Amino acid sequence: MSRSRSFLSGALFSYVYQASLMLVGLWLTPFYIRTLGVRDYGIWLVGLQVLNFLLLCDFGIIVVTPRDVAQASGMEHAELGSGEVARVGRPDPESGAGANGGGRGGRSGAVPASPRA
Secondary structure, eight states: OOHHHHHHHHHHHHHHHHHHHHHHHHHHHHHHHHHHOHHHHHHHHHHHHHHHHHHHTOTTHHHHHHHHHHHHHHHHHHHTTOHHHHTTTSOOTTTSOOTTOOSGGGOOSOOOSSOOO
16 A cells, blocks of 8 residues: 555544544543433533543653562562563673773673673
């Protein structure tokens, strides 16, 4: 499929998706009002707005959590004596470079603690 054809099909899909969202929203509003009542529907809308605001104010927790879990897991493996994980994030004594690379040979990432036979 050519690039322009792919772009046009993606744009068409996007417009169909937006139209379906509008139609579902227009159908759900009277349904919720009949089911919940006007007062409870208003409380429902306010609750959704508060939840959306809290999602905007996550302060990076969603981004930082996987990194911290991976770091804790690496520390756990380092304590168990795994030579390959033990030096991730620590300076390389041979080259003076950390896990981010640099130093002799441009090594980066996990480096075995001792050469394998």
